[in-house]
Amino acid sequence: MDGSFQVSDAATPYVQINAVGKVYASPRGDVVALEDINLDIRPGEFVSIVGPSGCGKSTLFKCLAGLEPVTSGAMHVAGGPLSGPPESLGMVFQRDVLLDWRTILDNVLLQAEFRNLPKAKYRDRAAQLLQRFGLGGFEKMYPWELSGGMRQRASICRALLCDPDMLLMDEPFGALDAMTRDDLNLELTRIWQGSEKTVLFITHSIAEAVYLSDRVVMMSRSPGEIVDVIDIDLPRPRPLSIRETPEFGAYTQKIRHHFAELGILKE
Structure with missing residues (x-):
């Protein structure tokens, strides 16, 4: 696997992440947080990132928000190299x-x-x-x-x-009760579908990622790297009841099974 996940259409990606690595120095030695991350994201696309705790999801977001410099590789946003916080960026934290x-x-x-x-x-x-x-x-x-x-x-x-133009959302609904989380999932999709925003969303919930996203990015344990990107071909708008369908279940099972093969989840 070459770790490269570029978009397949002719549109210029809104986000381009090319061979990005991030290393933190510590008294006990260097800690590799990200390794050879390659990902293109289309304008207006909703992409979720799932992976175990400590796999570098939040580090990737900090780098993309211009809050942390990358150690290697490069990031481009809206056609230009990233050298600080992007001009048109909104962030929501846990x-x-x-x-x-x-x-x-x-x-x-x-x-x-x-x-x-x-x-x-x-x-x-x-x-x-x-x-x-x-x-x-x-x-x-x-x-x-x-x-x-x-x-x-x-x-x-x-x-x-x-x-x-871009929203970075770092597990914003993780601490909420199930009913409130469902309500905000619905409102977020309405906002997104009524705009042309590019959304990157971190979650530990596979079902939430499938429900919200056009694509789901799977990351491995530290050092974080992308192990797969799953296209979600479900009709929009998506009612909450779509989570009860066999098609939805097939996506969640596919992602769960892949994580199980990597030793991250048990089946």
């Missing part, structure tokens, strides 16, 4: 990282402040996003007054405020 001393509306508007954009210009959009994600009427409340699911909704609104 923790909502809201500021407890700011209202929910002001937390969402923080994205505009970071970019030195006029808050007044984005206030209406922030309110509209909060309404869309079921937070209408909570604008003046503080994060500590909201549930975990509501806080995470607010963090997604913050990432979407400036209408980014």
Whole structure:
């Protein structure tokens, strides 16, 4: 296996990851986090990354967000080499990282402040996003007054405020209850299908990856490398009930079986 997973159509990829490696220095010696990562992602594609803890998924995201330099190889975003945080990027983390001393509306508007954009210009959009994600009427409340699911909704609104071309989502629903997770999966797919955003999504849930994605990227144990990319050929829009179909089950079983062959999961 050459570890190369390029797109097959003629469209110029929005994201190009070429032979990327990442090594961390430590007192006990170098730690190889990523090794020979090759991946092209189409404009507007939804790609999920699954793999065991410690396989380098979050490291890959940090490099793609321009927060960590790569040790070897290169990354390109929107046709240009990546040398810092991409201009049009939104990020959602596993923790909502809201500021407890700011209202929910002001937390969402923080994205505009970071970019030195006029808050007044984005206030209406922030309110509209909060309404869309079921937070209408909570604008003046503080994060500590909201549930975990509501806080995470607010963090997604913050990432979407400036209408980014690319969203990086690092296991954003992992700490939520099943019903809230399902609800946010539905809302995320509606947002994505109504836009042209390129989405990279980290999850430990194989079923969630299959439900959300056009392609599922499988990563091995450390040092992290891509072992397969699975195309998900299921019709859109996808109701939650699609998870009960034989076709959906065949995809989850295929991914689970592959991980079992690698010794990562037990069957």
